[in-house]
Amino acid sequence: MHVILGKGLRIVHLLLQDARFADYPLSILTPLDDGARARHRAMGRLLDFLEGREMGADSRLTxxxxxxxxxxxxxxxxxxxxxxxxxxxxxxxxxxxxxxxxxxxxxxxxxxxxxxxxxxxxxxxxxxxxxxx
Structure with missing residues (x-):
């Protein structure tokens, strides 16, 4: 299932593997490899978005x-x-x-x-x- 949250320039696209997501809390499954830290930061930004907080710019690029x-x-x-x-x-x-x-x-x-x-x-x-x- 593809879900779009937000509107205008402040949107997030989610691809959900199980359409029953409304019945259970959302979870994120991610491998602990070389990209784990970057994905962890992205998950924090997603959580900020979902909670209505300011996401801020991605700090990896000046x-x-x-x-x-x-x-x-x-x-x-x-x-x-x-x-x-x-x-x-x-x-x-x-x-x-x-x-x-x-x-x-x-x-x-x-x-x-x-x-x-x-x-x-x-x-x-x-x-x-x-x-x-």
Whole structure:
């Protein structure tokens, strides 16, 4: 059974294995492996949500890392849609800034290439490392 709790931007999706959940208290079964601590923190945030308390932001990512991940995904999307590194850089940093220095030696070029490389790694399974923190 799939249950959606909340509304708007504050929703939680639950996948329940037994539809008789209304007859019994909810429980969470989770393995004690390398990801156990991360799942434990997520369960605490879920409990906060269910009790109507403020969940707060996930503390595993700093605002800078969130911004970098967003840029990585935008760079991957551009690359997969046939954009050149320069076109991606113009989208991320602005055409004027990209044009302000020679492209072949530009630090923006190196940054763009790294964003695409790291974004591709994230999309092909690297995101799972985030869930284990």
């Amino acid at each position: 605002p800078q890392k969130r911004l970098r991940f967003k840029s990585m995904l935008r760079a991957v999307d551009g690359r997969r849609n046939g954009a050149t590194y320069r076109e991606i850089a113009e989208s991320l940093f602005g055409a004027r800034r990209v044009a302000s220095e020679p492209w072949k030696t530009s630090p923006l070029r190196d940054t763009t290439i790294r964003l695409v490389r790291d974004g591709l790694a994230m999309v092909t399974g690297g995101y799972l490392d985030l869930l284990r923190r």
